[in-house]
Amino acid sequence: MRKPNLSNMKPAKVLAPAKDLATLEAELAEQENNIEVNLEDTVLRLSDYLSAVDMVIKQTFNHRVWVKAEIRNLSSKGGHYYFELAEKDEDGKVIASCRGNLWRFKAARVLAKFERATGMPLDRDLTVLLKVSAGFHAQYGFSLTIEDIDPSYTLGDLARQYAEMVDRLTGEGLLNLNQQLPVPFDIEHVLVIAPEKAAGLGDFQADADRLARTGACHFHYHNATFQGNHAPSEIRQAIVNAQQQFTALMSTCQTY
16 A cells, blocks of 8 residues: 655644534624625726626536527527527516527537428527527626527427417317318419529429429419510410410310
């Protein structure tokens, strides 16, 4: 066994007799009162006072915690994301709010993980579970630094909201009400007349195709120039051709 080094040992302090709990509480209360009196009689510069607040926050909340909050607003600049976070009571009244910051060096990874897991981008009005640390700045005030976002919590919250909505509609007899209505003609078939290779036609058709795949309506495309002296006649002819083709199509469907 290695011999201990006793050269740095100091004489033991004499311990005072143990005090009962009531005595200790009384002494602590007296000390707190003295501190309050001393602070009340001290004049501080605003920067010094806020620096002291910053020090207390850093010492007290020097760890990361998971916090549930609703995103009231979200903006980005230079790769950084700035949040307005809130908590609401059962009546929808805001009972707590603060700012949150997701810095650029973590934003890309955190947001990509969230979108990959939920299938949607992070946006306002979502309830999220955030891993945060508290921060205070003498000029910009209190805010939360966002370290991570748990997408599974948001998915669970959306599923809960959806289930509540379905239960409510079912209870009120509204869930299948639209299915009992006849399909209106004016949105069942849509005539689209556009110049060939028009700049916005591709974007429109991409969205229209998704709608058509659901069977909600059908789009019929015809080309006509929108510029020059021939534009009016070409547009009229496109409408005539579309009507003729649609009539022929409906006759064929009725035959079958």
